[in-house]
Amino acid sequence: MADPTPNPSDTAGWTALxxxxxxxxxxxxxxxxxxxxxxxxxxxxxxxxxxxxxxxGQAVVERWxxxxxxxxxxxxxxxxxxxxxxxxxxRAREWGGALQCIAAxxxxxxxxxxxxxxxxxxxxxxxxxxxxxxxxxxxxLYCIDARGGGPARVQKMAGEAITANxxxxxxxxxxxxxxxxxxxxxxxxxxxxxxxxxxxxRLFRQFDPKPAGWTPESGVPYDGRxxxxxxxxxxxxxxAMFEGGQLQALxxxxxxxxxxPVPARCPTMPCFGGDDLCTLFVTTAxxxxxxAELARQPMAGQVLWRRMAxxxxxxxxxxx
Numbered sequence: 001m002a003d004p005t006p007n008p009s010d011t012a013g014w015t016a017l018x019x020x021x022x023x024x025x026x027x028x029x030x031x032x033x034x035x036x037x038x039x040x041x042x043x044x045x046x047x048x049x050x051x052x053x054x055x056x057g058q059a060v061v062e063r064w065x066x067x068x069x070x071x072x073x074x075x076x077x078x079x080x081x082x083x084x085x086x087x088x089x090x091r092a093r094e095w096g097g098a099l100q101c102i103a104a105x106x107x108x109x110x111x112x113x114x115x116x117x118x119x120x121x122x123x124x125x126x127x128x129x130x131x132x133x134x135x136x137x138x139x140x141l142y143c144i145d146a147r148g149g150g151p152a153r154v155q156k157m158a159g160e161a162i163t164a165n166x167x168x169x170x171x172x173x174x175x176x177x178x179x180x181x182x183x184x185x186x187x188x189x190x191x192x193x194x195x196x197x198x199x200x201x202r203l204f205r206q207f208d209p210k211p212a213g214w215t216p217e218s219g220v221p222y223d224g225r226x227x228x229x230x231x232x233x234x235x236x237x238x239x240a241m242f243e244g245g246q247l248q249a250l251x252x253x254x255x256x257x258x259x260x261p262v263p264a265r266c267p268t269m270p271c272f273g274g275d276d277l278c279t280l281f282v283t284t285a286x287x288x289x290x291x292a293e294l295a296r297q298p299m300a301g302q303v304l305w306r307r308m309a310x311x312x313x314x315x316x317x318x319x320x
Contacts, residue, residue, distance in 0.1 A: 011261045011262060011263035013306040013307075014262065014263055014299070014304045014305070014306050015304065015305055015306065016299045016302040016303070016304055017037075017050070017054060017059065017061070017302060017303040017304070017305060018057075018059070018061075019059075019060065019061035020039075020048065020061055020302045020303040021286075021301050021302055022039075022040075022041035022044055022046075022048070022283070022284075022285075022286075022301050022302070022303075023041055023042075023043045023044050023285070023286060023287040023301065024041060024042045024043050024044075024268065024285040024286075024287045024301075025039055025040065025041055025268055025269075025283030025284055025285065025301065025302075025303060026039065026040045026041075026042050026071070026072070026115075026116070026228065026268050026269055026283055027039055027040045027070070027071070027072040027073055027116070027117075027118075027228070027269060027283075028269055028270075028271040028273075028281050028282075028283050028303065029073075029074065029075065029118070029271050029273075029315040030271060030272065030273025030274065030277070030279075030281070030314075030315060031049075031075050031315070032275075032314060032315070034049075035275065036049050036050050036051060037049065037050045037054065037273055037281055037303070038073065038075070038081075039281075039283050039303060040070045040071075040072070040073060042069050042070060042071065043069065043287055045065060045066045045067070045068065045069055045070070046063050046064060046065055046066060046070075047063070047064040047066060047070060047073065047081070047083065047095075048061055048062065048063050048064070049061070049062050049064075049095070050062075054274075054279075054305065055274070055279070062095075064095060064096050066083070066085065066099075067085070067099070068085040068086040068087065068113075069085065069086050069113055070083050070084065070085055070114075071084045071085070071086075071113060071114030071115040071116065071117065071127065071128075071129075071130070072084045072114065072115065072116055072117035072118065072127055074117075074118055074119045074125060074315065074316070074317070074318050075315060075317050075318065076091070076317060076318040076319075076320065077123065077317040077318065077319050077320075078093075078319075078320060079093060079094065080092045080093040080094050080095070080097065081095070081318075082102075082119075082125050082144075082318040082320075083099070084114035084115075084117055084125070084127040085099075085113075085114065086109050086113040086114065087104065087105060087107075087109045087113075088101050088102075088103050088104040088105045088114075089101070089102050089103040089105075089114075089125065089127065089144050089152065090102065091146075091320065102144070102146055102151075102152045102320075103144050103146075103152045103154050105154075107129065111131060111132050111133055112129055112130070112131055112132065112138075112139070113129065113130055113132065114127050114128070114129055114130070115127075115128055115129060115130040115139075115163065115164050115165060116128055116164055116165045116166065116167050116227075116228055116269070117164075117167055118167055118168075118169070118315075118316065119315075119316040119317060119318050120143075120169045120171070120316055121169075121171055121316050122147070122193070122319070123147055123316070123317060123318055123319025123320075124143050124144060124145045124146075124147070124318075124319075125143070125144045125146075125318055126141060126142070126143050126144075126157065126167055126169065127141075127142055127144065127164075128140065128141040128142070128161070128164020128165070128167060128178070129141075129142075129164055130162075130163045130164060131162050131163070134162050134163065134182050135162075136162070137159075137160045137161055137162050137180070137183075138159075138160075138162075139159070139161040139162055139163060139164050139180075140156055140157075140158065140159040140160075140161070140164070141156070141157045141158040141159070141161075141164055141167070141178055142154055142155065142156055142157060143155045143157050143196070146318070146319070146320035147319045147320065149320075152320075155196070157176075157197075157198050158178060158187075158189065158198055158201070161178075161180040161182075161183070162180055162181070162182035162183065163180060163181040163182045164178065164179075164180070165178075165179040165180070165181045165226060165227050165228055165229075166178060166179025166181075166186055166226050166227065166228060166229040166239055167179075167229070168229050168230065168231050168237055169191070169316075170191075170231060170235065171191075172235075173235070173252070174190055174191050174192060175188055175189065175190065175191055176188070176189045176191045176198055177189075177204055177229065177237060179226040179227070179229065179239070181225050181226055181227055181242065182225070184206065184207040184208065184209050184210075184225045184226065185203060185205070185206050185207070185226070186203075186204045186205045186207075186226050186229075186237075186239070186250075186254070187201055187202065187203060187204055188200075188201075188202050188203075188204035188254075189201050189202075203254075204250075204254045205226075205250060205254035207223055207224075207225060207226060207241075208222075208223060210222055210225070210243070216243075216265060216290070216293055217292075222243065222244060223241055223244045223246070223248075224241030224242050224243045224244020224245065224246065225241065225242050225243065225244070226239045226240075226241065226242075227239070227240040227241070227242040227267065227268050227269060228240050228268055228269025228270065228283075229269070229270070230269070230270050230271050230272060230312060230313075231312065231313055232249070232272065232308075232310055232311065232312045232313070233277075233310055233311045233312065233313060234310055235251075235252060236249040236250065236251060236257060236258075237249070237250040237251075238250075238270050238280075238312075239270075240262075240267035240268050240269050240270055240282060241267065242266050242267065242268065242285070243265055243266055244265075245261060245262055245263075245264065245265045245266075245267070246259050246260060246261050246262055246267070247259070247260040247262060247267060247270055247282065248260075262282060262284070262304060263297055263299045263304065264284035264285075264286075264297050264299050264300040264301070264302075264304065265289060265293055265297060265300065266284055266285040266286075266289065266300065267282045267283070267284050267304075268282070268283045268284060268285050269282065269283050270282045271312065271315075272308070272311060272312020272313065273312075276311055277311035277312045277313070277314065278307055278308050278309070278310070278311045278312075279305055279306070279307055279308070280305065280306055280307075280308045280312070281303055281304070281305045282303070282304050282305075283303055284299070284300055284301055284302060284303070284304060285300070285301060286300040286301030287301075
């Protein structure tokens with residue numbers, strides 16, 4: 001199949017969510033019981049959520065200040081949230097409530113923090129780390145299992161990455177996708193449960209590296225690098241291409257089926273939501289972007305949404 005040609009100017013159909021401004025938005029999910037969108041601002045150290053009708057323009061954004069940079073979060077079956085902060089995994093029983101550390105990590109918090117993650121259908125949180133100097137592949141992917149009460153059990157699932165991203169779990173394929181943004185690569189693994197292990201590591205998709213000396217004004221083509229991702233009903237892997245100003249939908253062989261331009265240079269993570277799961281949301285970043293770029297793209301840093309023909313999949317809940 002031929003790789004579709006992108007049209008960066010074709011960004012019609014996107015709407016910015018008022019009040020959603022972030023330095024670097026991440027980890028969005030749609031809460032079906034609350035009919036609300038949740039997401040994070042990592043450098044802003046905030047969790048955010050909506051209250052009210054997004055499509056009708058009646059949504060209000062609520063913000064919760066956190067003590068450390070959050071990397072990812074997920075809803076909990078028994079109420080509240082599970083949140084990966086810089087130094088470990090925390091449980092909040094309610095919005096804005098006390099944070100209980102359920103899994104502390106001994107990595108060097110001066111150079112390492114948690115990043116992308118989500119839950120599997122069994123209710124375990126998978127969360128990857130990010131090595132901030134981005135000069136050594138020492139980041140890893142962990143699974144945190146708090147089912148059944150007692151201390152949470154932590155299992156290292158994969159490693160040798162710089163920036164953990166793009167996590168998607170596909171139980172019906174027995175497959176896990178995991179990206180290393182810095183390497184412009186998405187890996188695939190065979191996932192068996194039991195014994196709950198990843199095997200058969202292989203390259204799912206290798207994107208072209210950033211051209212030497214590239215800038216947004218250079219006119220040199222650059223698709224971007226893989227950031228956060230989600231899966232639609234048909235099993236397509238939708239990945240945000242940071243600095244590429246687009247989302248790409250990949251098939252099971254890692255081939256690009258569709259490119260969806262975004263009116264922000266740095267999309268960070270998509271998710272599907274709304275009652276029918278046909279609303280595609282994407283968080284974006286504005287931190288560190290040139291002033292001229294931000295002037296051209298005023299939606300940068302906001303949550304963007306549009307309607308899609310095919311639905312996505314519901315969020316998986318944390319079980320404890």
